[in-house]
Amino acid sequence: MSKSARQRSARERVAEERRKQRAREKQRKLLLGVIGGLVAASVAVVAVVAVQDKAGKSSQKAIAYTGPAVTATRQADGSILMAKEGVTGPTLEVFGDFQCPACRKLDERAGDAMKKAASDGKARVVYRPFQLLTAPDFPEPIPSVSRRGANAAFCAPADKWASYAKTLYAYQPEEGKNGFENKELLNWSRDLGFYSPEFDKCVTGMEKADDIAKATQYAKEQQVTSTPTLKLNGKKLENKQMEEIFADPSSLERILATAAS
Amino acid sequence: MIHDAGSRTKRAPVPNRPGWLIASLAILVTAGLAVSIYLTIDHYSQEISLVCAENATVDCAAVTSSEFSTVFGIPLPLLGLAYFIGFGALVTPWAWRSDHPIIRWGRLGGAIVGVLFVVYLVAAELIVLGKICLWCTAIHVITVLLLGLVVLDEYRRIGQES
Numbered sequence: 001m002s003k004s005a006r007q008r009s010a011r012e013r014v015a016e017e018r019r020k021q022r023a024r025e026k027q028r029k030l031l032l033g034v035i036g037g038l039v040a041a042s043v044a045v046v047a048v049v050a051v052q053d054k055a056g057k058s059s060q061k062a063i064a065y066t067g068p069a070v071t072a073t074r075q076a077d078g079s080i081l082m083a084k085e086g087v088t089g090p091t092l093e094v095f096g097d098f099q100c101p102a103c104r105k106l107d108e109r110a111g112d113a114m115k116k117a118a119s120d121g122k123a124r125v126v127y128r129p130f131q132l133l134t135a136p137d138f139p140e141p142i143p144s145v146s147r148r149g150a151n152a153a154f155c156a157p158a159d160k161w162a163s164y165a166k167t168l169y170a171y172q173p174e175e176g177k178n179g180f181e182n183k184e185l186l187n188w189s190r191d192l193g194f195y196s197p198e199f200d201k202c203v204t205g206m207e208k209a210d211d212i213a214k215a216t217q218y219a220k221e222q223q224v225t226s227t228p229t230l231k232l233n234g235k236k237l238e239n240k241q242m243e244e245i246f247a248d249p250s251s252l253e254r255i256l257a258t259a260a261s
Numbered sequence: 262m263i264h265d266a267g268s269r270t271k272r273a274p275v276p277n278r279p280g281w282l283i284a285s286l287a288i289l290v291t292a293g294l295a296v297s298i299y300l301t302i303d304h305y306s307q308e309i310s311l312v313c314a315e316n317a318t319v320d321c322a323a324v325t326s327s328e329f330s331t332v333f334g335i336p337l338p339l340l341g342l343a344y345f346i347g348f349g350a351l352v353t354p355w356a357w358r359s360d361h362p363i364i365r366w367g368r369l370g371g372a373i374v375g376v377l378f379v380v381y382l383v384a385a386e387l388i389v390l391g392k393i394c395l396w397c398t399a400i401h402v403i404t405v406l407l408l409g410l411v412v413l414d415e416y417r418r419i420g421q422e423s
Contacts, residue, residue: 019422023419023420023422024420026419026422027416027419027420030412030415030416030419031412031416034369034373034408034412037373038373038376038377041377041380042377042380045377045380045381045384046380046384046388049381049384049385049388049389050384050388053388053389097313100313101313102313103313132313133313174389177389226313227313
């Protein structure tokens with residue numbers, strides 16, 4: 001090999017080495033850029049989700065019921081009767097659990113229609129909150145949330161029931177997440193203007209546990225195994241009728257009329 | 262002996278990729294596409310759960326009805342479907358033959374955006390909902406693996422440039 005050829009191959013080797021080094025440097029930059037960027041962006045995304053979640057929770061104000069006005073009275077067994085004076089039937093019983101998403105949907109869809117029926121004298125509407133979602137069938141915190149919700153609803157004064165129940169459904173915790181904390185339950189009573197030391201004691205002391213147990217026992221006797229269940233004059237509405245009410249709440253009037261005649 | 266320096270510097274215009282890399286990406290995208298199609302069908306055929314039953318095996322559809330099931334009004338399964346169709350286009354043999362920067366950066370950028378979206382969704386599942394959806398998790402894992410392979414490909418390509 002000539003001298004010049006040797007020099008050339010040495011130069012090539014050096015150049016090759018440099019190219020390799022540059023490539024390694026670029027590879028390093030690629031990895032650092034992708035990983036570093038991902039970590040930074042992920043932290044930001046998680047922080048935004050967490051902050052929004054917190055902000056959403058702290059700004060939960062009670063929601064007042066503003067639909068058709070109707071007199072509500074608390075019955076001896078703790079259930080809420082909504083009826084126009086002098087109306088004797090038909091009777092629509094509403095079995096619900098405040099932790100049940102389908103009950104929430106029914107309340108959102110047809111809550112006003114039911115109260116309108118009571119207000120118009122088309123029916124006596126009886127709200128029967130109970131605890132469907134019990135341990136051990138459902139893992140905690142589902143049963144506790146259900147219980148706290150039912151207890152607070154039993155504690156609330158009858159004339160505030162519509163607003164308080166609406167609020168409970170509106171802020172129904174996602175299944176499996178904690179919620180209906182005493183602080184929230186009490187704050188909502190303040191928002192709705194009926195907070196009292198008695199209500200406070202009733203909520204924090206779970207004072208209506210007996211009523212919940214009785215209501216749950218009654219639901220069991222009535223063979224209510226899913227919620228929401230509507231009973232018209234003691235007869236369970238069929239799935240088809242429930243679907244009709246979900247699809248078009250005004251169909252409730254027609255269904256009530258069939259029972260009245 | 263005289264080296265022919267000229268022939269040494271001649272390189273194929275497209276970096277050669279190992280077959281397993283191309284195959285893995287194709288399999289992952291196909292799997293992602295399949296799960297997305299399944300979830301999309303499920304999304305549209307699923308009736309709104311009208312009742313909560315008295316046992317835990319019946320899920321009250323808390324997750325599918327949650328506020329996180331859509332983004333800007335687009336149902337998530339549909340978004341996933343679009344993502345895998347788009348990504349699928351970037352890993353076709355035609356796309357591999359081209360070394361156009363748009364395709365390369367599209368792959369890398371798309372994979373990064375995908376993983377960030379996964380981070381957002383998992384954060385929502387864990388922090389807000391406290392629930393994990395298994396089929397969605399399959400999609401998340403696929404998306405993360407896609408990024409890994411795309412980064413590996415880019416890493417190799419840079420190495421071959423020397």
